[in-house]
Amino acid sequence: MSVTWRHLPASAREIAAAATDAVEAAKARDGAAYEAATARLGxxxxxxxxxxxVVRLLLEETHPDGLDGDDVRQVLEHCVRAAAPWRPEVDPHVVLVLLASALGVYDPGEDDSPPDPAAIARHAPxxxxxxxAVTGRPVEGYLGAAFTEIERTERHD
Known part of the structure; x- marks a missing residue:
């Protein structure tokens, strides 16, 4: 499936293309393609x-009744264990920050600085x-929904 994202501004097109490439590389466990795509994302x-x-939309779809602490732990563990064989530098803390941020509950304490954009770009895909893998759907639909949601939020702010 080839999506051009022509309707988006140039900066958003680059994010959509890089995110799609990174997610596809992650699915294929293609380290070189993943590095290139996540560098673009970063x-x-x-x-x-x-x-x-996108993470929030996926969490809502895969957990329609909401998430509790055990659900978050399972998502975190599954992601890290699935990635570790081909991405041994995967950092569970960064994945946890991604989950907490997507759920709107991340609040870095005085001694905790949020991961930098490059770390987010290396872990989010x-x-x-x-x-x-749970939904069986392509990432493009979620990216489109994410852009629509962000645009709607920015127009109302």
Missing amino acids: GAERSGLVLGA LLVADLL
């Missing part, structure tokens, strides 16, 4: 916002790919 302003929205 350099794209607001990619974390878009990927966070792993989480997205892992959640997509």
Whole structure:
């Protein structure tokens, strides 16, 4: 499936293309393609916002009755265990921050600084790919919904 994202501004098109490439590389466990795509994501302003929205949409779909602490732990563990064989540097803390941020409950304490954009870009596609395995759907639909939601939110603010 080839999506051009022509209707989006250039910066959003780059995020959509890089996120799609990163998620597909994660599914295929293609390290070189993943590195290239996540480097593009890390350099794209607001990619974390878009990927966070995708994660939230996927969590809502895969857990329609809501998530409790055990659900979050299971999502975290599954993602990290699935990624570790081919991405041994996967950091469970970054994945936890992604989950907590997507759920709107992340509040870094005085001694905890949030992961940098490059760390988010290296970890979010792993989480997205892992959640997509549950839905069996392509990432493009979730990206489109995320952009629509972000645009709607920004228009109302």
